[in-house]
Amino acid sequence: MKNNKKFETNSVRAGSIRSDQGEHSEALYLTSSFVFKNAKEAAARFANSEVGNIYSRFTNPSVKMFEDRLASLEGAEQCVATSTGMSAILASVMSLCNTGDHIVVSKSVFGTTVKLFDNILKKWGLDVTYVSLTNLNEWQNAVKKNTKLFFVETPSNPLTEICDISVLADLAHRSNSLLIVDNCFCTPAHQLPLQFGADVIIHSATKYLDGQGRCLGGAVLGKREHMNHVANFLRSAGTSMSPFNAWIFFKGLETLKLRMDAHSAKAMELATWLEEREKVSEVYYPGLSSHPQHELAMKQQSAGGGIVSFKVDGDKIDAWNLIDSTNLISITANLGDTRSTITHPASTTHSRLSQQERDSSGIADSLIRIAVGLEDIDDIKADLSAL
């Protein structure tokens, strides 16, 4: 769905289908199946000799509008919408790999992604190696003859480490592999991984694409030759996106750039303020010049994003006390909402790791993550006045 329009125009215009009723705001096609003019048309649709809707597990106009709009924003040939972010990951790995294939995965990916690989896909013969997101030697050394995929999130959660997408894409291609980037944190408003050579993009639409914490959904994007496999997988596996959710996400995309710019600007302000607090020992935010990969981040991202992590001076009790001292910010592990959220990674999102694994990956007991929402930054700072 490449076109020559600018991002903000595509956000509000791309993918739009207007019915013969002439509605200006796009209609919600809340239907499970579609009728045919006659038996011949039904046969042609099933034989794939005529393009058209059959059943909403396969295609639906509201879902297609979301897919085409998101594809235009990511600069992808095709997008396939899925029921959740996890089913986007499941669908891409299941359709791009076979039993016995090997994938190399960054250690710092979403917790459930690790569970999906370790508890489910390994059982079906997938070979998985975890490496450090930022250590290229580890990626190089992990490659085997049967390696098919590299899988990363950048920036990482919660320490906002950055990988050089173009360098990793080159290595993947030299190893006959594809690079998958989970672009959930930056969204296409701030990072376009395909432009840096990535092959496949994953989204949890549940986060910033919705942006208002209402629906679960996901997406896989990339070349048509790869997305055909993903679409076929979904048709049979059944983890398709619901038309209602697609309509919510489609509308969410209209304000994506505005929201992401605001999340980032507020996060930058919060990160700068946190750096000056005496009770804060370290701040992790790619927009800060003190971030060890600030230059790389600014090369491949147009802003720092909405996630800020920091260490309080002290231990777990001090971190918990700070979290409990807030009144406005929601205590929840979710992110990508209009409302700011605060979480203690070591005892929630990263509690599955052993103490030793947490120590080696920098998930300290004193670490706190804030996903900055759209409240006034002065009120967010005031809510952290214990610092």
Ligand SMILES: *Cc1c(COP(=O)(O)O)cnc(C)c1O
């Ligand atoms: C939330 C999340 C997912 C999973 O998405 P769901 O919609 O909850 O299934 C995957 N990757 C990242 C980076 C996430 O934050």
